[in-house]
C-alpha cells in the first residue's frame with residue numbers, strides 16, 4: 001500500500017498570491033494529484049513561478065467538485081469572475097472533470 005505524505009506547501013500563480021495573502025481568496029480548485037491536503041494542517045504558500053514564500057494558510061476542508069458544478073459561489077470564494085476561473089481551470093487541468101475544492105483560511109503573520 002502506498003502512503004501519500006501530507007503536503008505542507010502549496011503554490012499559486014504569482015498574479016493570484018495577493019488575493020491569498022489578503023485573505024480574499026479562500027478556496028482553490030485542484031486535481032487529484034494536489035488533493036492530499038489535510039484539514040487542520042498549516043501550509044506554506046509559494047509563488048509557482050519564482051518559489052517565493054507568500055504566507056501561511058490553514059486547510060479547512062478538501063471536497064470533490066466536478067468541473068461542471070463550478071458556479072458563482074466558487075468564483076466568489078476564489079475572488080475571480082466565473083468565466084475567468086473556469087477558463088483558468090480548464091487551461092491548468094484540461095479534460096479533468098473530477099476536481100477537488102480545497103478550503104483554507106489565512107494565518108495572520
Ligand SMILES: CC(=O)Nc1ccn([C@H]2C[C@H](O)[C@@H](CO)O2)c(=O)n1
Nearest residue numbers: 011012013016028029030048088092
Ligand atoms: C501547480 C500550481 O500552482 N497550480 C495551480 C493551480 C491552480 N491555481 C489557481 C488558479 C485558480 O485561481 C484556482 C483554481 O483552482 O487556483 C494556481 O494558482 N496554481
